[in-house]
Amino acid sequence: xxxxxxxxxxxxxxxxxxxxxxxxxxxxxxxxxxxxxxxxxxxxxxxxxxxxxxxxxxxxxxxxxxxxxxxxxxxxxxxxxxxxxxxxxxxxxxxxxxxxxxxxxxxxxxxxxxxxxxxxxxxxxxxxxxxxxxxxxxxxxxxx
Amino acid sequence: xxxxxxxxxxxxxxxxxxxxxxxxxxxxxxxxxxxxxxxxxxxxxxxxxxxxxxxxxxxxxxxxxxxxxxxxxxxxxxxxxxxxxxxxxxxxxxxxxxxxxxxxxxxxxxxxxxxxxxxxxxxxxxxxxxxxxxxxxxxxxxxxxxxxxxxxxxxxxxxxxxxxxxxxxxxxxxxxxxxxxxxxxxxxxxxxxxxxxxxxxxxxxxxxxxxxxxxxxxxxxxxxxxxxxxxxxxxxxxxxxxxxxxxxxxxxxxxxxxxxxxxxxxxxxxxxxxxxxxxxxxxxxxxxxxxxxxxxxxxxxxxxxxxxxxxxxxxxxxxxxxxxxxxxxxxxxxxxxxxxxxxxxxxxxxxxxxxxxxxxxxxxxxxxxxxxxxxxxxxxxxxxxxxxxxxxxxxxxxxxxxxxxxxxxxxxxxxxxxxxxxxxxxxxxxxxx
Numbered sequence: 001x002x003x004x005x006x007x008x009x010x011x012x013x014x015x016x017x018x019x020x021x022x023x024x025x026x027x028x029x030x031x032x033x034x035x036x037x038x039x040x041x042x043x044x045x046x047x048x049x050x051x052x053x054x055x056x057x058x059x060x061x062x063x064x065x066x067x068x069x070x071x072x073x074x075x076x077x078x079x080x081x082x083x084x085x086x087x088x089x090x091x092x093x094x095x096x097x098x099x100x101x102x103x104x105x106x107x108x109x110x111x112x113x114x115x116x117x118x119x120x121x122x123x124x125x126x127x128x129x130x131x132x133x134x135x136x137x138x139x140x141x142x143x144x
Numbered sequence: 145x146x147x148x149x150x151x152x153x154x155x156x157x158x159x160x161x162x163x164x165x166x167x168x169x170x171x172x173x174x175x176x177x178x179x180x181x182x183x184x185x186x187x188x189x190x191x192x193x194x195x196x197x198x199x200x201x202x203x204x205x206x207x208x209x210x211x212x213x214x215x216x217x218x219x220x221x222x223x224x225x226x227x228x229x230x231x232x233x234x235x236x237x238x239x240x241x242x243x244x245x246x247x248x249x250x251x252x253x254x255x256x257x258x259x260x261x262x263x264x265x266x267x268x269x270x271x272x273x274x275x276x277x278x279x280x281x282x283x284x285x286x287x288x289x290x291x292x293x294x295x296x297x298x299x300x301x302x303x304x305x306x307x308x309x310x311x312x313x314x315x316x317x318x319x320x321x322x323x324x325x326x327x328x329x330x331x332x333x334x335x336x337x338x339x340x341x342x343x344x345x346x347x348x349x350x351x352x353x354x355x356x357x358x359x360x361x362x363x364x365x366x367x368x369x370x371x372x373x374x375x376x377x378x379x380x381x382x383x384x385x386x387x388x389x390x391x392x393x394x395x396x397x398x399x400x401x402x403x404x405x406x407x408x409x410x411x412x413x414x415x416x417x418x419x420x421x422x423x424x425x426x427x428x429x430x431x432x433x434x435x436x437x438x439x440x441x442x443x444x445x446x447x448x449x450x451x452x453x454x455x456x457x458x459x460x461x462x463x464x465x466x467x468x469x470x471x472x473x474x475x476x477x478x479x480x481x482x483x484x485x486x487x488x489x490x491x492x493x494x495x496x497x498x499x500x501x502x503x504x505x506x507x508x509x510x511x512x513x514x515x516x517x518x519x520x521x522x523x524x525x526x527x528x529x530x531x532x533x534x535x536x537x538x539x540x541x542x543x544x545x546x547x548x549x550x551x552x553x554x555x556x557x558x559x560x561x562x563x564x565x566x567x568x569x570x571x572x573x574x575x576x577x
Contacts, residue, residue, distance in 0.1 A: 007527035041554045065525045
């Protein structure tokens with residue numbers, strides 16, 4: 001139970017983000033989420049998209065180095081303590097979170113979506129499901 | 145016991161060598177003035193006539209000749225003898241541009257082969273040896289040069305040329321070759337193939353190797369010596385000057401004796417052209433004082449080198465040059481340290497990066513900065529920032545230990561380093577000094 005995240009290598013200088021989003025727009029890729037990790041000279045853009053294959057081929061054709069990794073998508077109730085509950089479940093299961101980010105679905109579902117990068121997706125998903133926390137899959141991402 | 149091909153020359157007194165050089169240089173300058181309009185024009189531009197050159201002490205007055213001159217004068221512009229007196233041409237590989245074509249009279253071939261014979265005897269060769277020449281034969285000078293030298297020594301010569309490695313090994317074994325002449329990288333490959341064939345060094349009769357035509361390190365020498373069970377000797381030369389044998393190593397293996405009765409060597413500052421004192425590191429410049437057909441005066445080799453006249457244990461008196469340390473046309477001086485792009489390339493390749501890189505040198509607050517830009521590849525990329533940073537640091541550490549200098553490594557987008565149709569632009573020096 002995981003979703004696909006595309007990580008793109010980009011340089012840290014003016015115009016490169018614009019150029020990359022332009023490429024995705026040209027390719028007709030709809031982004032669900034976009035986040036950026038950076039150092040002083042390069043960065044990794046991590047994106048969740050409606051169509052992984054289309055996004056990947058579009059980026060490849062434009063010469064971008066990128067990789068696809070499996071991450072965990074979790075629907076978090078959009079209310080105080082929502083995220084905390086999720087993290088408690090992961091902590092109890094001794095799952096280390098490498099990084100995470102939150103995005104809001106554009107349909108009003110009453111949930112925020114959290115993407116977790118963890119070592120073992122299956123173990124983390126099981127720990128969350130046990131507590132009644134909804135883990136989403138790629139099909140759901142496409143529908144969002 | 146040390147053996148010499150021409151002991152009276154190779155072990156002559158310094159005074160004698162100087163006397164030969166004085167006499168031959170004066171004669172050579174007159175020869176080119178009379179026969180090569182290109183030289184005459186270059187000398188006239190400096191206000192010189194042959195009378196200004198009275199001895200080798202006046203050598204520094206003469207203009208330099210560069211590879212660009214050879215290209216401009218291609219093909220006959222520097223030939224100093226009528227073509228009907230020339231008997232051979234040899235040519236460079238042309239890797240850095242147009243081929244250079246060098247001409248030889250029979251006299252030139254004789255002297256060249258003498259030089260190669262000296263190298264073979266310095267490696268212990270005698271007329272009882274079997275010498276396998278696995279350098280390429282043809283336009284390349286390696287094969288013809290060592291072949292001629294081997295004949296002069298009286299070795300039984302096996303002209304295998306390069307390639308077909310198993311056959312090379314079969315000849316070495318079946319015909320008991322004792323001396324191998326080839327490029328160091330081919331020697332290493334022959335050694336590797338022998339190993340694969342299950343042969344140990346004591347099963348093959350080789351005792352010495354004469355390896356040149358490309359740069360090789362002391363580490364590589366040790367490696368070749370161990371795998372082949374031989375002593376490996378370096379030999380240096382340029383097609384422009386004759387070919388291999390301009391200088392060669394003796395039993396001391398601490399530098400190559402330059403055949404000073406044929407070539408005068410100078411070390412110059414590559415930027416100012418000023419002649420540097422003995423022991424200085426600089427660009428190696430040669431003047432051929434005995435060649436008839438294709439004499440070069442003060443030819444800039446672009447090789448960075450040092451000379452020493454310290455007494456050599458082998459008994460030879462001719463000056464020794466070290467292994468060339470790089471090329472002056474691409475040497476950078478960063479914070480006082482000499483840096484060659486080739487060193488940086490070695491580190492990159494060793495760390496699994498591609499050879500797509502650019503070196504940016506700048507000066508910030510009076511301090512030189514070195515930034516090595518490397519293109520990210522799909523193989524090297526990962527979503528894990530820490531992993532990328534770790535590899536980057538390994539590269540920085542690798543560069544520091546190779547260069548003795550702190551460098552910054554910047555990872556750049558694929559294909560962002562400009563490709564050119566000719567030679568790649570590896571260095572951008574933004575310093576305004």
